[in-house]
Amino acid sequence: MSTNGMTSWAVDLKDIGAIYPFQGTETALFVLGLIFWIGWHVWQAKIEKQEFADAERDFDAEHSGKSIKRY
Amino acid sequence: MGNNLDALTTVFTEFYYWVTVVFMFLIHVGFCMYEVGASRRRNHMHTLMKNTMVIPLVTITFYFFGWWIYWALPNGPGITGGLVDASANAANSPTMATHLGDRITGVFWAAFLLFSWTAASIVSGGAIERIRSSAFWIHAVLIGSVFWIIDASWGWHSGGWMVQLLGYHDAYASGVIHAIAGGYALGVLCVLGPRLGKFAADGTPRDIPPHNPWLVTIGIFLIYTGFWGFYAACNVPAISPEAIGGLITGETWTATNIYLSPTTLGAITFNFLMSLSGGMLAAYIISKGDSFWTYSGGLAGIIGASAGNDLYHPIQAMFIGAFVVVIVYKMHFWVERKFKIDDAVGAVAVHGYAGFLGVVIAGFMLWGQPSSPYADYAVITPWGQLAGAIIMFGVLGFLPAYLISKAMNSMGILRIPAKVEIEGLDHHSELAYQAAVADVIAAENAIAQKL
Incomplete structure (x- = not known):
């Protein structure tokens, strides 16, 4: 048993193509990859929105003056 | 691999592109240093992360669909043919x-990918300190994995419709990367607006100096270094006339540009350095020795000559670089005053205007020369190049960026709140940092008291 179909390198390499495991799952991997990517954007946007809401709530003009002076 | 020569050529080409990718990584390091500087x-870490996260986001999307776009769309589709089968x-x-x-x-995919990072990174710089990272990262994917690679398929592909019909020639991507990214940045900036305090009440622009000019200039130095990889990656390193399959006769192998027209690494080495030098010399004079603009002028000089740097004489490249820099420097400040555009790092000028001019100038300098080794392609002309520059800067750069930014702005997801x-x-991360430092100091003081 081998996850990429290769059980030995006693072969002529010109006859060999793909050597990654679980060949045949490329399209499923692609779809999962797209979900991972879109999901990341959604998750990140939620985190950022909350971060900005907290920052606006905690806004303190005096503290901001110190931040501004740091340049 | 059919025989030893084929095998050697394949392995050499594989290694060649791999090395260009390593060099081009330095462009991104440089952009990050430049932006942070x-x-x-109070914005350092967000600025750094905004640009750094271009790497994973553009990489995965360029893998998912960007590379396919390049091979599927050279005909438009609908201009010189239909959608090309790019399933491989x-x-x-x-x-x-x-x-x-x-x-x-x-390795070929990766070389193109690093161009994608550059396109997104160019847009990143102009928008610092007020764009939401979430909004920028959507723009990064769009410019890095969609719009620039459409223009590459059209005008930076041996079978691209712009090459066939317009004779478009842009060997080292004046328009294909720089004009489109600069145009895209301008589209975003028009909607995003300036940083708070950038303009006085009467509209007079204020200079917002970099917090660290030293870091900015070293960042551009690194971009220069990475640019070597960029130039090399635009070439096919060694190919036979038979493999090209065009009009070239004989058996002399050659390096070619992306259109498979002959050039040499020697030519682009001459011209890279001479256009860099022309740009720096002109920028030093016009900016009265300002370090930021002198370094940026070096970049703009290269970008201004890049469209034809496979064919120019080195002294021509030097003068083109110098000429372009004078124009873009003047344009940057004119646009800033006239339209209240806050381009924080001069990205629109250095990349957009210089790239646009570079494409147009190549139309005059290379007028009548063949755009391709294949039969029945249009020759290079000023009007073909002008049309190409407008497509790059305006149609695929400015326009989509402006429309998408408008949509984001109307949903309130483009710009950060004024209080932030x-x-x-970095407000929250700074508070967390200070709290952690205070905690560690208190803990160590307590341990010291017991010793």
């Missing part, structure tokens, strides 16, 4: 993976 302390370059193709029958696709901008994007 230009931003103020789709994300679910076995050759887009560990495959002993295809040793080139991975004043307090600084």
Whole structure:
């Protein structure tokens, strides 16, 4: 048993193509990859929105003056 | 691999592109240093992360669909033909993976990918200190994995419709990368607006100096270094007339540009350095020795000559670089005053205006020369180049960026809140840092008391 179909390198390499495991799952991997990517954007946007809401709530003009002076 | 020469050529080409990718990584390091140096302390980490996350986001999307776009769209589609079958370059193709029958696709894909990072990074700089990272990262994917690669398919592909019909020639991507990214940045900036305090009440622009000019200039130095890889990656390193399959006769192997027209690494080495020098010399004079603009002028000089740097004489490249820099420097400040555009790092000028001019100038300098080794392609002309520059800067750069930014702005997801901008994007992480430092100091003091 081998996850990429290769059980030995006693072969002529010109006859060999793909050597990654679980060949045949490329399209499923692609779809999962797209979900991972879109999901990341959604998750990140939620985190950022909350971060900005907290920052606006905690806004303190005096503290901001110190931040501004740091340049 | 049919014989030893084929094998050697394949392995050499594989290694050649791989090395260009390593060099081009330095462009991104340089852009990050540059942006952080230009931003103020209260925004440093967000500025750094905004540009750094271009790497994973554009990489995965360029794998998922960007590479397929390049190979599928050279005909438009609908201009010189239909959609091309590019299934071998789709994300679910076995050759887009560990495959002993295809040793080139991975490194060629990566060379293009690093151009994608650059395109997104150019847009990043102009928008520092007020764009939401979430909004920028959507723009990064769009410019890096969609719009620039459409223009590459059209005008930076041996079979692209712009090359066939317009005779478009842009060997080292004045328009294909720089004009489109600069145009895209301008589209975003028009909607995003200036940083708070950038303009006085009467509209007079204020200079917002970089917090660390030293870091900015060293960042551009690194971009120069990475640019070597960029130039080399635009070439095919060694190919025979037979493999090109065009009009070239005889058996002399050559390096070619992306259109498979002959050039040499020697030519682009001459011209890279001479256009860099012309740009720096002109920028030093016009900016009265300002370090930021002198370094940026070096970049603009290269970008201004890049469209024809496969064919120019080095002294021509030097003068083109110098001329372009004078124009873009003047344009930057004119646009800033006239339209209240806050381009924080001069990205629109250095990349957009210089790239646009570079494409147009090549039309005059290379007028009548063949755009391709294949029969029945249009020759290079000023009007073909002007049309190409407008497509790059305006149609695929400015326009989509403006429309998408408008949509984001109407949903309130483009710009950070004013209070956050004043307090600084690093507000929370700075508080957490100070709290952690205070905690550690208190803990160590307590231990010291017991010793």
